[in-house]
Amino acid sequence: MSSASGRLPAGRKAELVAYVSQAEQVTVSELAERFDVSPDTVRRDLQQLHQEGLVVRTHGGAVSVDAVAGVEKKLDxxxxxxxxxxxxxxxxxxxxxxxxxxxxxxxxxxxxxxxxxxxxxxxxxxxxxxxxxxxxxxxxxxxxxxxxxxxxxxxxxxxxxxxxxxxxxxxxxxxxxxxxxxxxxxxxxxxxxxxxxxxxxxxxxxxxxxxxxxxxxxxxxxxxxxxxxxxxxxxxxxxxxxxxxxxxxxxxxxxxxxxxxxxxxxxxxxxxxxxxx
Missing domain, CATH: 3.40.50.1360 (Rossmann fold)
Known part of the structure; x- marks a missing residue:
């Protein structure tokens, strides 16, 4: 992500959302290693994606929106x-x-x-x-x-x-x-x-x-x-x-x-x- 614009590049954005959706729950360190960026960059990316409703930010990582929705629905x-x-x-x-x-x-x-x-x-x-x-x-x-x-x-x-x-x-x-x-x-x-x-x-x-x-x-x-x-x-x-x-x-x-x-x-x-x- 460019520090000048503060925007998440579209390519990484799509890949990151897809990866979180597939994994359901991920950590900052895991994403930093996978996408070869710093943990601070991952945190900014996740914060932006959370604000856009594409992932759910958690302490230390993120979970997919679908996983959260499923948890909300079923007590079991x-x-x-x-x-x-x-x-x-x-x-x-x-x-x-x-x-x-x-x-x-x-x-x-x-x-x-x-x-x-x-x-x-x-x-x-x-x-x-x-x-x-x-x-x-x-x-x-x-x-x-x-x-x-x-x-x-x-x-x-x-x-x-x-x-x-x-x-x-x-x-x-x-x-x-x-x-x-x-x-x-x-x-x-x-x-x-x-x-x-x-x-x-x-x-x-x-x-x-x-x-x-x-x-x-x-x-x-x-x-x-x-x-x-x-x-x-x-x-x-x-x-x-x-x-x-x-x-x-x-x-x-x-x-x-x-x-x-x-x-x-x-x-x-x-x-x-x-x-x-």
Missing amino acids: VRLQMHTDEKDRIGALAATLVSSNSVLMINAGTTTLAAVRHLGELRDLTIATNNLRIPSEISPKIVRDLYFFGGTVRLTGQATVGPVSLQLQGGRDLQLRCDLALISVGAVSAPGGYTTSNLSEAVMMGEMMERSGRVAILADSSKFTEPLFAQIAELDRADYLVTDAEPPAELAEALERAGVEVLVAGEETASERRLIGL
Whole structure:
């Protein structure tokens, strides 16, 4: 790419998009070697292609638009991606929960991972739009389990609608919870917490507003450019639970926003299994 024009040459542009589409997920170093350009040039190329909607920029590389679209559509596919990272994040996020507390949990594979690590807790009240939770959670730990109504998204196995529960007579119950566990599509300094679906963004934002504390659960592949719909600004969360240190710009923005970054190490999940959690 010419430093004078700042434009990506058409030939390399087409080849790069085709390669990312075929590989589905690539790294900056891989592209730099393949196209015999510097990593900085690759980063500029990917940024331009992301802005044009031809690839999806990630921390350290990019993924194809088709791969992202397929992941958005099918929960079963998402359950097979980054499984170790999600398990470690879930184990660490579960340490933020105490018995006798009230939780809001949104639909997502990383929040499901957290639910699987709540086994030693008791008397939890959970309000959620995640239709997979009953099959993932032990009845021993739950006092009450509530589902938010709305449209059922079969591919995501979740409901999308208002964050509300009604009393007899149709009056809405005023909801407050101790902690919200929220899985998001992307985390970035300029965009905050974002997702690709507008209705889901509104629902997740409402969950966060009704919570005393908020923990965002996101593996490091979510450190990308903002997605379509903003859920909230960075400072709306108390914790970011992830599997790797965020890149410098994001780390600085999170620190300014007062967000505590909790990084799940390799030992987190295995240690919890050893003690029976």
